Amino acid sequence: MGEAMVRVGGVELCTESFGDARAPAVLLIAGGACSMDWWDAEFCRRLAAGGRFVIRYDHRDTGRSAGWPPGEPAYTGSDLTGDAAGLIEALAGGRAHVVGLSMGGGIAQHLAVEHADRVATLTLMSASPAFPVAPGTGLPPVADRLGAVFDAPAPEPDWSDRDAVVEYLVEQERPYAGPDSFDEPWVRAVARRAVGRTAGPESSVKNHWSIAEGEGGASRSLAEVAAPTLVVHGSEDPLFPPGHAQALVREIPDARLLMLDGFGHQAPPPAAWDLLVPALLRHTATESGPHGTGSGDRH
Numbered sequence: 001m002g003e004a005m006v007r008v009g010g011v012e013l014c015t016e017s018f019g020d021a022r023a024p025a026v027l028l029i030a031g032g033a034c035s036m037d038w039w040d041a042e043f044c045r046r047l048a049a050g051g052r053f054v055i056r057y058d059h060r061d062t063g064r065s066a067g068w069p070p071g072e073p074a075y076t077g078s079d080l081t082g083d084a085a086g087l088i089e090a091l092a093g094g095r096a097h098v099v100g101l102s103m104g105g106g107i108a109q110h111l112a113v114e115h116a117d118r119v120a121t122l123t124l125m126s127a128s129p130a131f132p133v134a135p136g137t138g139l140p141p142v143a144d145r146l147g148a149v150f151d152a153p154a155p156e157p158d159w160s161d162r163d164a165v166v167e168y169l170v171e172q173e174r175p176y177a178g179p180d181s182f183d184e185p186w187v188r189a190v191a192r193r194a195v196g197r198t199a200g201p202e203s204s205v206k207n208h209w210s211i212a213e214g215e216g217g218a219s220r221s222l223a224e225v226a227a228p229t230l231v232v233h234g235s236e237d238p239l240f241p242p243g244h245a246q247a248l249v250r251e252i253p254d255a256r257l258l259m260l261d262g263f264g265h266q267a268p269p270p271a272a273w274d275l276l277v278p279a280l281l282r283h284t285a286t287e288s289g290p291h292g293t294g295s296g297d298r299h
Helices: 041-049 077-091 103-114 144-151 162-176 184-197 201-210 243-251 270-283
Strands: 003-008 011-018 025-029 053-057 096-101 119-125 229-234 256-260
Touching (some): 003 077, 011 041, 041 270, 103 119, 162 184, 162 201, 256 270
Parallel strands (some): 096 119, 119 229
Antiparallel strands (some): 011 053
């Protein structure tokens, strides 16, 4: 349906939707430093073909949404949660199936706890608990292969050279993927689209990692999540090893786990779609929200 600017929380956010607006709405929340391009348009079209109204959007400081100078984001994590809640109100009639990836999974958890009326179902992909877990429950550390990358970060590119930024993003994504699941041509194509749509590539890469969490959350619990929840996780995730997914399943009532064998911490590449799209369609049939009647299939 094309891109559209929507004003939420006093800022302009760039959105794009797919499918019939009368169908059950699905809001896709991308990971940190990621524009909506990382939710591939063909992936969105497949979900829409299954009878869903799919909404993707650019976070602040990514794509065509509002931006700030590098290292100077004038917003918090709570504002990013408010952005998602506002888009559900503006574009989905006040209720949607919410799918969050990585940082987007953290935002989705906050939505499900703090704006429960907005969330019909919850899907957490490559995510870690955003609220305190049970005492004595440890979460596994970053895998050694990714820790080595953190210890010796790559030099920054010339941010004015779009081609150099694309190659930088490709190499940044590589160590997060599963050993055999890095689709380099697809990642490069997505990175090129994202960089081409982004006014401030340096801000896009850096700013999400310097924002404060914002108010609320410390006294809340994942046990408060009432929405039917599906946890989707790569078996080779080096940032949040599978123990993070297992913690989500333990903490969220009646949550279910779909482990993607061989995949890492990554936006879903085409190789995952044949498994992931049907799983999402089954899960989002649990409760339809305001736009239609679901089948009741709980996946």
